[in-house]
Amino acid sequence: xxxxxxxxxxxxxxxxxxxxxxxxxxxxxxxxxxxxxxxxxxxxxxxxxxxxxxxxxxxxxxxxxxxxxxxxxxxxxxxxxxxxxxxxxxxxxxxxxxxxxxxxxxxxxxxxxxxxxxxxxxxxxxxxxxxxxxxxxxxxxxxxxxxxxxxxxxxxxxxxxxxxxxxxxxxxxxxxxxxxxxxxxxxxxxxxxxxxxxxxxxxxxxxxxxxxxxxxxxxxxxxxxxxxxxxxxxxxxxxxxxxxxxxxxxxxxxxxxxxxxxxxxxxxxxxxxxxxxxxxxxxxx
Ligand SMILES: O=C(O)CCC(=O)C(=O)O
Numbered sequence: 001x002x003x004x005x006x007x008x009x010x011x012x013x014x015x016x017x018x019x020x021x022x023x024x025x026x027x028x029x030x031x032x033x034x035x036x037x038x039x040x041x042x043x044x045x046x047x048x049x050x051x052x053x054x055x056x057x058x059x060x061x062x063x064x065x066x067x068x069x070x071x072x073x074x075x076x077x078x079x080x081x082x083x084x085x086x087x088x089x090x091x092x093x094x095x096x097x098x099x100x101x102x103x104x105x106x107x108x109x110x111x112x113x114x115x116x117x118x119x120x121x122x123x124x125x126x127x128x129x130x131x132x133x134x135x136x137x138x139x140x141x142x143x144x145x146x147x148x149x150x151x152x153x154x155x156x157x158x159x160x161x162x163x164x165x166x167x168x169x170x171x172x173x174x175x176x177x178x179x180x181x182x183x184x185x186x187x188x189x190x191x192x193x194x195x196x197x198x199x200x201x202x203x204x205x206x207x208x209x210x211x212x213x214x215x216x217x218x219x220x221x222x223x224x225x226x227x228x229x230x231x232x233x234x235x236x237x238x239x240x241x242x243x244x245x246x247x248x249x250x251x252x253x254x255x256x257x258x259x260x261x262x263x264x265x266x267x268x269x270x271x272x273x274x275x276x277x278x279x280x281x282x283x284x285x
Contacts, residue, residue, distance in 0.1 A: 005071050006094065006101040010280040016102040019049045023108055026115035034116055038180030038228035039214070045108045046219035050099075051163055057097040058128065058163065058242060062088055071095040073125060073262040087137050088130035091262070093244070100126065104246050109159055109221070110283035113248040116223055117157050120251040122279045124148075124156060125262055127245040131171050131235035138171075141197040141231035143179070144247070146187035148226065150257035151274065155250035156226040162216040163242035170237040173222060174211040179229035194231060249274060251281060 006013060022044045026034075034040050046054075060066075067075045072092040093100035103109070104123050113121045131137055145154055166172035185200050198206060214222045224230060235241045255261060255268040265278045275281070 003069075003071070003096070006096065006098065007071075007277055007280075009101065012102040012105050014098045014102050016050060016053060016099055017106055019047050019053075020045075020106060020108055022047070023111065026112050031115070034223065034225070037175070037177040039175045039177075039222055039224035039230075041175075041214040041222045042216060043112065043221045043223065044219060045106070045112075045159075045161060045221045048219060051219045053099045054103065054244065055163055055242065057099045058093075058130070058244075061090065061093060061097055061100075061128070062130065066096075069096060070264060073264065087132055087135050088128065090128045091125050093128055094123070094126045100128075100244065103161075103244065104280075105282060107283065107285045109161075109246055110248075111285060112223060113157050113159060113246075113282075114284040117155055117248060117250040120284065121157075121248040121282050122251050122253070122274060123282060124151070124247040124249045124253075124274070124279070127247065129243045129245065131241040133170075133235060133238045133240055136234045138194055138234050139173075139232045140193055141176075141229050142187060143182075143185060143227050143229055144224075145184055145226040149184075150255070150259070150261055151249065151253050152256040153253065154226055155253050157248045158224050158226065159221050159246045159248065160224070161221045161244050161246070162218050163244060164218050164240055166216045166241055166243065167237070168213045168215065168233075169235075170239050170241040171232045171235040172216065172241070173214050173230055173232050173243075175214060175222075175224060176209055176211050176229040178208060179205075180225040180227040182227065182229070184227070185229070194233060197229070197231075248282070249279075
């Protein structure tokens with residue numbers, strides 16, 4: 001029997017939300033900081049029980065045989081053999097795992113995203129990034145927008161949620177405050193490593209390149225603008241560094257491509273709105 005594709009359900013399928021006491025409000029101070037810096041950090045979004053449920057389902061999805069599961073849009077598990085590569089990176093967990101499915105509907109995330117994007121939000125896609133203990137992997141400096149030019153206008157937001165305590169030592173995400181106001185940098189060059197980005201920056205940008213490490217306790221989140229330059233160093237610790245990402249779009253974002261926007265998803269012709277089974281409307285509640 002084929003496993004169920006949870007993208008058919010545009011409402012929670014478990015009681016995950018019942019275990020959430022958090023309802024972050026994006027007040028004027030947070031909104032101002034987001035506007036000034038291009039990110040906010042240390043927002044409590046998940047309880048310890050929710051984190052534990054997600055960790056259990058994540059272990060299931062990281063089995064190598066899951067690479068053949070067509071419900072994932074992307075599934076990379078140390079394919080390159082490069083010790084600096086991210087060890088596990090997958091898109092589409094919301095279609096596979098009940099807990100990861102219900103994560104994207106949590107009011108604690110959706111209402112914050114709607115406040116920061118200034119209107120109702122849809123799912124663009126999710127992502128999982130795992131760095132096992134002492135096993136890499138660098139995520140080179142980049143702006144998310146450089147991966148998303150096949151959609152328009154730029155009204156996207158990333159919510160990065162820690163499933164472990166994340167620190168400088170185990171490879172937390174770093175941000176360059178104010179870089180969301182910079183132009184779009186070329187993407188390919190950024191994949192060369194954490195120092196390559198300097199070759200692409202103007203003198204003024206180099207002077208303003210003062211990254212901050214966004215250390216987070218498990219269950220806490222960062223929200224960042226799609227133009228904010230960010231990246232993460234390798235995991236040098238004896239602890240795993242697991243993170244789950246929800247990428248939101250404001251309702252009304254259009255396709256700018258006649259190719260599938262995500263692997264295996266039917267084409268949305270250029271100029272048409274992202275909606276339907278793979279881009280559910282999430283809220284605000
Ligand atoms: O998990 C990481 O280290 C990188 C995350 C990232 O690049 C993103 O959320 O856009």
